[in-house]
Amino acid sequence: MDVSAINSTASSNTTSTKNAADTQDRFLKLLVAQMNNQDPLNPMDNAQVTSQMAQIQQVTSLSTLDTSIKNLGLQLGQMQAMQSISLVGREVSVPGNQIQVVNGVAGASYELDGAAKTVKLEILGPAGNVIDTQQLGAQGSGRQTFTWNANNLVPEGTEVKYRITALNGTAAVSSTTYAHDKVSSVYSDSGNLMLELERLGPVNYASVSSVN
Incomplete structure (x- = not known):
């Protein structure tokens, strides 16, 4: 199996995980800042907080899904390459x-x-x-x-x-x-x-x- 392809997949996984973590971290910081600076007479209710938490979860999930699909495509390509080698001489x-x-x-x-x-x-x-x-x-x-x-x-x-x-x-x-x-x-x-x-x-x- 191609070692460079394996390294590329690992690098892609690491980058995607870091990007998802960075996105989640930025959202949480913004949410905390928003709560700290909210109007005491009109505070955010639980529904608003729950809705925003759901949004960040959705963004993180989509980012992870996109990476999984790309990795699956890469793996299928590698499997196809391995199978094609067995055709030599046939x-x-x-x-x-x-x-x-x-x-x-x-x-x-x-x-x-x-x-x-x-x-x-x-x-x-x-x-x-x-x-x-x-x-x-x-x-x-x-x-x-x-x-x-x-x-x-x-x-x-x-x-x-x-x-x-x-x-x-x-x-x-x-x-x-x-x-x-x-x-x-x-x-x-x-x-x-x-x-x-x-x-x-x-x-x-x-x-x-x-x-x-």
């Missing part, structure tokens, strides 16, 4: 439509927003032209996977793109395509947790949809 899915031919085949996944009676996979060449089409049949809603046999249409190691067209009768079914790649490293960029993928390059940790 394959993840991120939004995209790139696939790479390895040992003559390529594959990825997609998600259908609803059931479809027909699902068509199209493989696109470098110029965006369709170089192969495969009918995937009827499929239910949710996450689906596919494997495409290149059949020597493109050289080994070539990266191509794919497109999914899904229909339920004549109605189009929306789909989201995903690319699969391995995580090579994890780093932080301007406060954002980033993953460096072997082929696809940098992606935000939040964009990872699944670990394969």
